[in-house]
Amino acid sequence: MKSDENATATVDRADVAGLNATRQLVTFALGAEEYGIDIAGVQEINRMVQITHVPRAAAYMEGVINLRGQLIPVIDLRTRFGMPRIEPTRMSRIIVIEALGKRIGMIVDSVSEVVHIPLANIEPTPDVITVSHAEFLGGVGKLDQRLIILLNVESILNTEEL
Amino acid sequence: MADDLFDRSEFVSYFRDETGELLDRMDSDLLILEENISGGAIDSELVNALFRSLHTIKGSAGMLDFTNIQRVAHRLENAIDLLRSNKIVLDEELLGHVFSGRDLLGVLIERAVGGNLESIPEIETYLSGLEAFISAKTATGAPGSASDATAEPGQLEEMMVDDAAVAAFEAEVARLLAEQTGVPNFAAAILTAEASVASAGSEQVEVHVNDIIPPPNGSAVDTLVNDVIVDAPPPASAAAANSPKTALTPMVPKAPINSTIRVDLERLDTLLDLVGELVINRTQIAGIAHSLQRAIERDAKDAIPLAKDLATSASTLARITNELQESVMKARMVPVGQVFERFPRTVRDLAKSTGKTMTLALSGVDTDLDKTIVDQIGEPLMHLVRNCADHGVETPEARALTNKPACATIRLNAYHEGNQVIIEVGDDGGGIDLEKIRARGIERGLIDANTTYPDSDILDLIFAPGFSTAQVVSAISGRGVGMDVVKRCVNDLKGILEVDTKLGKGTTFTIRLPLTLAIIRTLLVRVCDRLYAIPLDVVIESQRILATEMRTIGGSPVVTLRGQVVPLIRIGDMFGLPQSDPEDGYEMIVIVSHKGRRIGLVVDGFEGEQEIVIKPLSQIIGNTGCIAGATILGNGAIALILDIAALSTSVPRQEHTSHYAEASLVA
Numbered sequence: 014m015k016s017d018e019n020a021t022a023t024v025d026r027a028d029v030a031g032l033n034a035t036r037q038l039v040t041f042a043l044g045a046e047e048y049g050i051d052i053a054g055v056q057e058i059n060r061m062v063q064i065t066h067v068p069r070a071a072a073y074m075e076g077v078i079n080l081r082g083q084l085i086p087v088i089d090l091r092t093r094f095g096m097p098r099i100e101p102t103r104m105s106r107i108i109v110i111e112a113l114g115k116r117i118g119m120i121v122d123s124v125s126e127v128v129h130i131p132l133a134n135i136e137p138t139p140d141v142i143t144v145s146h147a148e149f150l151g152g153v154g155k156l157d158q159r160l161i162i163l164l165n166v167e168s169i170l171n172t173e174e175l
Numbered sequence: 176m177a178d179d180l181f182d183r184s185e186f187v188s189y190f191r192d193e194t195g196e197l198l199d200r201m202d203s204d205l206l207i208l209e210e211n212i213s214g215g216a217i218d219s220e221l222v223n224a225l226f227r228s229l230h231t232i233k234g235s236a237g238m239l240d241f242t243n244i245q246r247v248a249h250r251l252e253n254a255i256d257l258l259r260s261n262k263i264v265l266d267e268e269l270l271g272h273v274f275s276g277r278d279l280l281g282v283l284i285e286r287a288v289g290g291n292l293e294s295i296p297e298i299e300t301y302l303s304g305l306e307a308f309i310s311a312k313t314a315t316g317a318p319g320s321a322s323d324a325t326a327e328p329g330q331l332e333e334m335m336v337d338d339a340a341v342a343a344f345e346a347e348v349a350r351l352l353a354e355q356t357g358v359p360n361f362a363a364a365i366l367t368a369e370a371s372v373a374s375a376g377s378e379q380v381e382v383h384v385n386d387i388i389p390p391p392n393g394s395a396v397d398t399l400v401n402d403v404i405v406d407a408p409p410p411a412s413a414a415a416a417n418s419p420k421t422a423l424t425p426m427v428p429k430a431p432i433n434s435t436i437r438v439d440l441e442r443l444d445t446l447l448d449l450v451g452e453l454v455i456n457r458t459q460i461a462g463i464a465h466s467l468q469r470a471i472e473r474d475a476k477d478a479i480p481l482a483k484d485l486a487t488s489a490s491t492l493a494r495i496t497n498e499l500q501e502s503v504m505k506a507r508m509v510p511v512g513q514v515f516e517r518f519p520r521t522v523r524d525l526a527k528s529t530g531k532t533m534t535l536a537l538s539g540v541d542t543d544l545d546k547t548i549v550d551q552i553g554e555p556l557m558h559l560v561r562n563c564a565d566h567g568v569e570t571p572e573a574r575a576l577t578n579k580p581a582c583a584t585i586r587l588n589a590y591h592e593g594n595q596v597i598i599e600v601g602d603d604g605g606g607i608d609l610e611k612i613r614a615r616g617i618e619r620g621l622i623d624a625n626t627t628y629p630d631s632d633i634l635d636l637i638f639a640p641g642f643s644t645a646q647v648v649s650a651i652s653g654r655g656v657g658m659d660v661v662k663r664c665v666n667d668l669k670g671i672l673e674v675d676t677k678l679g680k681g682t683t684f685t686i687r688l689p690l691t692l693a694i695i696r697t698l699l700v701r702v703c704d705r706l707y708a709i710p711l712d713v714v715i716e717s718q719r720i721l722a723t724e725m726r727t728i729g730g731s732p733v734v735t736l737r738g739q740v741v742p743l744i745r746i747g748d749m750f751g752l753p754q755s756d757p758e759d760g761y762e763m764i765v766i767v768s769h770k771g772r773r774i775g776l777v778v779d780g781f782e783g784e785q786e787i788v789i790k791p792l793s794q795i796i797g798n799t800g801c802i803a804g805a806t807i808l809g810n811g812a813i814a815l816i817l818d819i820a821a822l823s824t825s826v827p828r829q830e831h832t833s834h835y836a837e838a839s840l841v842a
Contacts, residue, residue: 065813066705067792068750069799077792079807086793117795170795 035129038154040161041108041121044096047161048121049128049154054166056109056116058124061101078107078118085109087118094149112166119169130154130161138162183239190235191288192435197228198284201277202520204228209270209523217258217265225273226255232280241287243294244280250302251276254309263312272305436546438506446506449499456495459488500788505543511589511598512540514553518560522585525564532582533568533602535560539589544596548668548688552598555664555672559600559684560585562658567604567682577679579603586683601683607676609633615642634674638662695789697806699782699814700765703752706814707778708787708806713819715766715773717781722762731826734764734775741766742826743775746817749801749825755779769823776817789816800825 038049039058059080064087066076073092077084087107091098104123109116138150151165204221211218229252236244251273257263279301286292463485470477515537522535544552568583575581588599609630616622616636636642640659661684665672670688697708698717718736725734725743732743743764747754764775787806792799803818 063812065805065815067796067799067802067815068752069801070796074796077796077805077813079811079813082807084790084792084805084807084813086795115793115795117793 035131038128038130040125040128042123043090043121048164049161050164054110054112056111059107061105085116085118090119090121110166112170115170117170128156130156186239187288190239194232194284197232198277198281199516201225201228205274206519222259243298244283244287247280250305272308442506446502449495452495456492507546508543509546509549511542511544514549515540515587518587521560531568532571534582534584536584536586542589551668555661558661563602567602569605596688598686599683603681606678606680606682608678612636697785697787699785700778701780701782702746702778703755708814708816709765713767715768718764719761720764722760741773741775743777744822745777767819769819774823774826
């Protein structure tokens with residue numbers, strides 16, 4: 014993680030200084046945890062739509078959706094992270110991310126907001142986290158009282174199993 | 176001369192495409208000239224076409240500062256001009272020079288496009304050979320040139336400098352023109368310069384400014400030099416007029432620059448027409464919407480005829496979008512002839528180098544194929560054609576012994592079959608000797624000496640890595656091309672390579688390629704309220720049979736149809752879908768065929784035939800072993816396309832004898 018001394022300034026000043034001082038994240042909920050994903054990797058956020066199940070694909074692979082004529086694979090992020098499945102709710106969203114020329118949709122419990130988080134407030138993922146999905150995490154961001162777990166877009170698109 | 180006024184990389188990629196086409200054109204022109212060489216009469220149109228091709232290459236190279244290409248093209252152009260003005264005669268030797276010059280240009284262009292502008296020694300070797308040849312030829316006829324033929328080598332150097340200066344000048348003008356017009360069209364930007372070698376021995380360059388070319392966009396280009404006459408002496412060279420060797424191979428892999436496509440103008444016009452209709456349609460719908468709103472405000476009854484108008488417009492819209500989709504698909508398709516047209520030259524060269532006589536017969540050149548496949552099929556085809564020429568075709572003497580015509584025929588054929596494109600490469604040569612292959616296979620430890628293998632298995636050995644056909648089939652050494660490479664290339668294109676051979680009659684290689692992006696006809700089936708598409712070309716029939724007619728063999732369900740046992744796959748079970756009970760005791764079965772083997776797919780219902788656009792599934796999903804792709808239906812829903820080839824491998828192979836039909840009833 015890039016450390017920038019100036020980033021310790023207030024969020025406002027960091028804004029003025031430009032994006033190199035903060036990261037802009039789309040935050041979303043998965044169970045009781047709050048996750049954040051870099052806004053640059055987010056293509057769009059959709060309500061739940063009809064998902065066509067693809068037989069004999071990985072368990073977390075929910076299927077494919079028709080996004081304006083393009084077929085986008087959709088994964089259930091809960092299953093991917095080894096969390097129990099839930100039935101989709103009114104709040105459920107599909108976040109479509111894109112990196113390395115690949116696109117994928119991720120089902121999340123709900124999408125919260127877009128936040129700016131100073132780089133200085135982002136710490137490496139603590140060693141105590143030994144969960145199955147540690148490889149997707151890009152650190153933990155602190156914003157007031159909140160802990161935002163940063164997801165790495167490229168690693169989600171790039172893992173061997175995917 | 177280099178500057179940043181135009182996007183260089185874009186120009187380089189134009190240059191590559193344009194010169195590629197011109198070199199192909201030169202090949203075919205030269206081949207026709209060569210064919211008719213004995214007749215004596217020269218088709219002046221062909222000579223002019225050659226001249227124009229070279230001229231364009233020269234000018235384009237000049238714009239990009241590819242001076243080596245410019246130089247070679249210029250010299251060749253001079254030679255063709257001498258031919259054009261009847262100062263030299265067309266003979267085999269001259270054609271040989273032009274052929275190898277064309278190949279040299281091909282090599283230089285590939286190098287230049289790849290960013291390598293260094294000179295290579297072949298240039299000087301080639302140019303001095305060409306000059307020597309020309310001066311020897313012209314020395315006999317033209318007055319005043321006899322002395323030049325014996326001139327000092329220094330004079331040649333001078334001449335080269337002069338050439339380069341002229342070419343640079345032309346290029347500068349061409350560049351200015353391109354700048355003015357802003358159009359990266361080389362052909363238009365190239366000066367219509369006439370370079371001719373006069374019989375006078377003096378070196379001079381005359382520039383005539385005598386015409387104005389109005390630029391396409393109307394911007395002011397006041398005066399343009401459009402006629403350059405180069406008066407240069409016949410070059411002298413001490414080198415002997417020996418024929419240059421065709422050592423340079425034209426088959427250099429293309430540098431991966433942005434892929435472009437040339438689309439038939441007619442297809443673009445169709446697209447444009449459709450878009451035009453779409454615009455009219457849009458206006459109509461907007462108008463109806465407006466009227467509808469007002470009508471509803473007044474009286475809802477007034478809206479009824481408008482609703483009908485809207486429905487009509489919607490169906491028009493549906494038709495236009497369908498046609499639009501189809502047209503865009505077609506725009507991606509290019510005729511396979513684009514690949515085939517390089518082979519007449521290959522076969523000519525192979526005939527020369529092997530001392531055999533052979534011709535190439537092309538058919539099905541109009542067969543459309545996806546652009547990406549056309550780009551990649553060239554290399555495997557080249558290997559196959561070489562293989563036919565090297566190993567398939569016999570020597571004229573051997574052919575005479577077997578009462579075959581002395582001239583062998585290599586065939587290249589393409590056609591559509593179902594949703595596949597078939598390309599055949601065949602020869603009427605000696606065929607593949609299976610005994611020799613078998614012996615070699617045993618020697619290499621690939622097969623067991625004591626086992627009897629079917630012929631097809633033996634034949635498959637030629638595709639084993641490192642299995643040299645050269646050592647087995649013929650005494651002529653190969654070019655180090657393994658058939659395994661061809662097989663791999665075809666596999667990469669998701670195609671199938673097959674070989675069929677008859678000893679003494681010939682060999683045919685068949686490449687089956689998918690029509691990616693094609694619209695295919697499918698049978699839609701329903702399983703547990705989900706729709707799946709089965710390509711119609713594999714469907715034999717659909718049947719409604721009593722559930723009690725289904726049996727099992729070793730636990731696998733089968734059904735007997737007209738005395739033949741057909742293994743069944745329950746799609747619902749295989750896909751882990753909830754079981755649905757058959758209505759009135761009947762099961763719906765689609766009988767499909769893969770490689771001659773029949774399989775029955777048990778589904779819940781048939782939903783009719785539909786044309787669909789294949790969309791590949793993202794690689795992220797991985798290999799499911801049962802789904803070939805997907806499509807989006809009219810209502811926006813997704814239907815998965817069943818992969819019949821993959822599904823058939825999941826069924827155990829059974830002997831199709833009728834006594835199995837007596838097996839136990841399904842519980």
